[in-house]
Amino acid sequence: MTERTTADTGQDEVDAHAKEELARLRGSIDNIDAAIVHMLAERFKCTQEVGRLKAEFRLPPADPAREREQIERLRLLAENARLDPAFAEKFLNFIIAEVIRHHERIAGV
Template sequence: MTQTEASANLPEDLLRLRDSIDNIDAAIIHMLAERFRCTQQVGALKAAHRLPPADPGREARQVARLRRLAAEAKLDPDFAEKFLAFVVREVIRHHEAVPRG
């Protein structure tokens, strides 16, 4: 059975919701790509000014901010914090790879 044939047996509401999920996933990927383009520039500036790759004070403020936003959006703040931690680890890894000026 092909995917189209399998989809034909599913409720229309389910298909509509899956389409929305697919669109949201695509938006998330594009937003993450844009975020990483910005953080690459931050990494280059930090390297040029001999600043450390990590900024624990900013990271703590971001965690608090995103936990608050998550709670307001009815999203689990622990999940939001874990997601941010994952993204920040990747950003710092990229920043550490930038040659220091």
């Protein structure tokens, strides 16, 4: 059996602190992820209503002018939040593609 040195004990304290800090940060990340999912669900509820209106009035599923405005707006928001605007644009493009897919399905396209 080996004796534990003071240095080993100190490392255990650092490891314990690091584990606690990781757990705290990961808990925050999990909460944020849950909020994102709930916010996306609410967003898609609204876009489903938009899709129904577009179908009712025979409007096209996609609105390129609105999409450009939203991308520009989101890029500016991202810059102000110190988030990579290119990442924000990719994220919004992914959402827009899904919304258009929903609108096409609602319209029977």
